[in-house]
Amino acid sequence: MDPGKSRDSAETARVMQFPNDVLERILSLIDSHRDRSAVSLVSKAWYNAERWTRRHVFIGNCYAVLPQIVARRFPNIRGVMLKGKPRFSDFNMVPPNWGADVHAWLAVFADQYPLLEELRLKRMTVTDESLKFLARKFRNFRALSLVSCDGFSTDGLEAIATDCRHLTELDIQENGIDDISGNWLSCFPENFTSLEVLNFASLSSDVNFDALERLVSQCKSLKILKVNKNITLEQLQRLLVRAPQLTELGTGSFLQELTAHQYVELERAFISCKNLHALSGLWEATTLYLPVLYPACTELTFLNLSYAALQSEELAKLVAHCPHLQRLWVLDTVEDVGLEAVASNCPLLEELRVFPADPYDQDINRGVTESGFLAVSLGCRKLHYVLYFCRQMTNAAVARIVQNCPGFTHFRLCIMKPGQPDYLTNEPMDEGFGAVVKTCTNLRRLGVSGLLTDLTFEYIGRYAKNLETLSVAFAEGSDRGMQCILDGCPKMRKLEIRDSPFGNVALLSGLEKYESMRSLWMSACKVTLSGCKLLARQRPRLNVEVMKDEVDDGQSYKVYVYRTLAGPRTDAPSFVCTL
Amino acid sequence: MSAETAEKFTIDFEETELRLGLPGKACGFNSGCEGAARGNGKRVFLETIDLKLNLSSKDDDASAEKIRASVPAEKKMNSNDGKEKSVAAVPSSSEVAKPPAKAQVVGWPPVRSFRKNIMAVQKNGSDEAEKGGAGGSGAPAATGAAAFVKVSMDGAPYLRKVDLKLYKSYQDLSDALAKMFSSFTIGNCGSGGMKDFMNESKLIDLLNGSDYVPTYEDKDGDWMLVGDVPWDMFVDSCKRLRIMKGSEAIGLAPRAVEKCKNRS
Numbered sequence: 028m029d030p031g032k033s034r035d036s037a038e039t040a041r042v043m044q045f046p047n048d049v050l051e052r053i054l055s056l057i058d059s060h061r062d063r064s065a066v067s068l069v070s071k072a073w074y075n076a077e078r079w080t081r082r083h084v085f086i087g088n089c090y091a092v093l094p095q096i097v098a099r100r101f102p103n104i105r106g107v108m109l110k111g112k113p114r115f116s117d118f119n120m121v122p123p124n125w126g127a128d129v130h131a132w133l134a135v136f137a138d139q140y141p142l143l144e145e146l147r148l149k150r151m152t153v154t155d156e157s158l159k160f161l162a163r164k165f166r167n168f169r170a171l172s173l174v175s176c177d178g179f180s181t182d183g184l185e186a187i188a189t190d191c192r193h194l195t196e197l198d199i200q201e202n203g204i205d206d207i208s209g210n211w212l213s214c215f216p217e218n219f220t221s222l223e224v225l226n227f228a229s230l231s232s233d234v235n236f237d238a239l240e241r242l243v244s245q246c247k248s249l250k251i252l253k254v255n256k257n258i259t260l261e262q263l264q265r266l267l268v269r270a271p272q273l274t275e276l277g278t279g280s281f282l283q284e285l286t287a288h289q290y291v292e293l294e295r296a297f298i299s300c301k302n303l304h305a306l307s308g309l310w311e312a313t314t315l316y317l318p319v320l321y322p323a324c325t326e327l328t329f330l331n332l333s334y335a336a337l338q339s340e341e342l343a344k345l346v347a348h349c350p351h352l353q354r355l356w357v358l359d360t361v362e363d364v365g366l367e368a369v370a371s372n373c374p375l376l377e378e379l380r381v382f383p384a385d386p387y388d389q390d391i392n393r394g395v396t397e398s399g400f401l402a403v404s405l406g407c408r409k410l411h412y413v414l415y416f417c418r419q420m421t422n423a424a425v426a427r428i429v430q431n432c433p434g435f436t437h438f439r440l441c442i443m444k445p446g447q448p449d450y451l452t453n454e455p456m457d458e459g460f461g462a463v464v465k466t467c468t469n470l471r472r473l474g475v476s477g478l479l480t481d482l483t484f485e486y487i488g489r490y491a492k493n494l495e496t497l498s499v500a501f502a503e504g505s506d507r508g509m510q511c512i513l514d515g516c517p518k519m520r521k522l523e524i525r526d527s528p529f530g531n532v533a534l535l536s537g538l539e540k541y542e543s544m545r546s547l548w549m550s551a552c553k554v555t556l557s558g559c560k561l562l563a564r565q566r567p568r569l570n571v572e573v574m575k576d577e578v579d580d581g582q583s584y585k586v587y588v589y590r591t592l593a594g595p596r597t598d599a600p601s602f603v604c605t606l
Numbered sequence: 607m608s609a610e611t612a613e614k615f616t617i618d619f620e621e622t623e624l625r626l627g628l629p630g631k632a633c634g635f636n637s638g639c640e641g642a643a644r645g646n647g648k649r650v651f652l653e654t655i656d657l658k659l660n661l662s663s664k665d666d667d668a669s670a671e672k673i674r675a676s677v678p679a680e681k682k683m684n685s686n687d688g689k690e691k692s693v694a695a696v697p698s699s700s701e702v703a704k705p706p707a708k709a710q711v712v713g714w715p716p717v718r719s720f721r722k723n724i725m726a727v728q729k730n731g732s733d734e735a736e737k738g739g740a741g742g743s744g745a746p747a748a749t750g751a752a753a754f755v756k757v758s759m760d761g762a763p764y765l766r767k768v769d770l771k772l773y774k775s776y777q778d779l780s781d782a783l784a785k786m787f788s789s790f791t792i793g794n795c796g797s798g799g800m801k802d803f804m805n806e807s808k809l810i811d812l813l814n815g816s817d818y819v820p821t822y823e824d825k826d827g828d829w830m831l832v833g834d835v836p837w838d839m840f841v842d843s844c845k846r847l848r849i850m851k852g853s854e855a856i857g858l859a860p861r862a863v864e865k866c867k868n869r870s
Contacts, residue, residue, distance in 0.1 A: 115713060115716075117716070117718045117719070118712075118713030118714070118716045118717070118718070118719075119712060119713050119719060120712060120713040175718070201718060201720040201721075202720075203719065203720075229720060333721070382717065382721065383715060383717065386715045386717045386722065387715075387722075416715060416717075441715055441716065443715045445711065445714060498716075500714065500716075501714075525713075526711075
């Protein structure tokens with residue numbers, strides 16, 4: 028059937044003799060995007076079989092390809108994941124109206140994928156019009172996930188709730204949106220029963236509780252429910268008794284004056300949730316009501332306390348009931364003592380994220396230190412993902428940590444004061460990060476901080492052979508540092524650098540590299556316009572976008588370089604210049 | 607941590623703090639660009655105001671005005687601090703300019719805005735709970751990320767707003783207010799800060815003259831003379847500031863004088 032088959036080379040001919048339908052049947056079992064990409068490179072036959080059987084497509088940079096091209100290659104897509112703005116836009120480093128508007132994609136999808144079921148967007152601009160369009164045009168639409176997006180309001184959510192009759196998932200996370208009212212929740216139709224995932228934890232308006240309660244009782248397949256802060260403990264209890272099948276729960280505010288009877292009822296409600304493995308929310312949780320969670324904690328694998336400013340004793344008591352914990356997110360209010368309790372009680376821990384409660388207060392000396400991290404590395408040998416915000420660190424501690432846990436895949440250390448050295452020896456943090464890359468051969472993501480010289484980057488270039496994502500801030504050194512990375516890390520995909528002394532020489536040393544990467548971001552570095560122009564001229568398949576840094580007098584630029592098949596973007600705002 | 611070590615921590619902190627990619631900064635890594643240094647300080651202070659006010663200051667001309675008016679106060683703070691500090695220099699950063707005390711850098715630490723905002727409210731809530739006992743409702747209080755109070759001066763055509771958390775002492779605040787209302791004088795605070803207010807005769811002279819006197823409304827709604835209580839307690843309890851004409855402040859003076867007598 029496939030004309031390409033006859034042209035296959037002799038070596039592969041035997042394998043290629045699968046009838047197409049058999050090949051397609053086999054390939055349809057492959058889910059991973061990377062595996063599918065690899066499959067598509069084998070031969071024309073496999074390329075075709077793969078493209079016909081692909082159901083989900085992941086586009087890491089919405090400007091890397093045109094929606095029409097995607098639709099042409101993959102005719103049978105049911106689910107799309109799109110990422111837009113550079114990651115530093117999460118930290119207000121990208122001006123508003125930069126782009127990444129999803130509407131152009133929706134317009135093409137309405138034509139080519141009318142049966143589209145899933146849309147997952149991260150760092151995209153989504154307007155209410157787009158949401159209304161989505162609700163109207165896709166009769167089979169099921170799952171909407173919006174993370175770190177902007178441009179829409181709760182009005183858009185109303186359209187989704189009203190018109191998407193088969194909606195199974197509505198996941199709204201940490202977006203910069205206009206929260207006008209909670210009325211959207213009341214827009215679900217009377218007999219609506221299909222919801223499986225509902226996450227409105229980051230919305231601040233009140234929803235109608237009766238409508239929510241009714242929704243929860245009717246949706247018997249509801250597995251994930253994350254409510255917002257306005258839902259009280261009493262209301263939470265009423266929801267839990269209607270949904271004991273929940274596997275993931277995000278509570279509302281955990282602070283309310285309960286009577287003894289209400290307390291018992293709440294405790295009972297938690298006991299009845301036998302399938303709970305993830306817990307979050309817990310705003311304003313204190314020792315007063317945390318104990319109601321204890322019965323539900325035994326099977327917990329993910330505990331997100333990053334919105335509950337717990338003290339060390341409170342955390343210690345809580346984790347004593349969580350022996351199966353694999354992922355823990357906390358605030359640094361728990362301090363080293365809290366982390367020591369985690370180390371003693373959670374031997375299966377794989378992921379730890381410690382967020383700063385007071386990131387901008389430079390005078391305080393609280394939070395976590397190197398000893399908390401060290402303690403966790405001693406007690407939790409399976410640790411492989413850490414995001415750690417601290418105010419002091421030493422090279423020796425980092426070296427010991429990775430010695431204890433050599434399996435790190437994601438090591439993101441944020442010493443909060445820019446350019447701070449090892450606080451005991453006053454030396455740069457070169458040796459610490461050197462130890463990380465030498466020891467952790469599976470390292471895929473690295474976030475460095477503190478005082479760094481070229482030596483850090485020499486180490487990274489030499490040893491981090493699996494590194495895909497690197498974040499650099501306030502480093503010192505010279506062009507050589509960045510050159511080492513570009514020369515050394517064969518799997519580098521995303522490189523983001525700010526406030527570091529890398530200039531045109533460094534930028535241009537990556538000429539051979541950038542097309543194999545997703546993107547490069549450099550801001551407040553020593554790159555100049557002429558260097559960027561040179562890069563753009565030499566590499567027409569890269570988009571070299573330049574933004575003037577707002578707080579300066581014309582010297583400093585934000586540079587965003589990414590490979591693309593789509594050419595320069597047509598929707599660039601006036602402050603973005605594509606060279 | 608003792609106050610002394612806390613101070614030292616702050617000192618090292620400022621010494622090694624790096625700034626944004628400004629023209630001077632590019633030089634700052636290698637050799638000193640002194641001319642740009644002050645420029646660095648000024649612009650980063652702008653950054654601070656932008657962030658702390660939570661305004662889109664790009665649109666707000668009034669606040670931009672405020673920023674420019676307040677900058678000299680920051681510079682003065684700098685030079686004062688510079689004299690008193692003994693610095694533990696870190697080799698390659700010694701050329702970096704000393705920034706203002708509470709300057710922030712855009713997008714650093716890398717915490718998502720959503721998380722940042724949540725925490726500000728959380729902190730208010732937990733502070734309330736700690737102070738007020740059981741079942742605090744988490745209502746926003748003067749504690750929290752910033753402590754903005756209105757400042758009025760008798761005879762001035764408009765009010766100003768200051769964030770008390772930006773200042774470390776009465777002297778700092780006095781300098782800032784002095785710049786804001788240039789005809790205003792708090793009198794000679796001297797090195798003792800509030801101590802001179804304790805000097806009875808000086809106080810009476812001050813109040814009897816045409817000098818202006820800073821007063822504040824506290825949590826109970828009473829109008830008090832600025833300078834009586836320790837700085838931190840003042841920041842916590844101050845709801846608004848009023849710079850009164852000395853002659854009008856007479857009624858407040860006896861309380862202050864009484865306290866002086868009791869203390870000495």
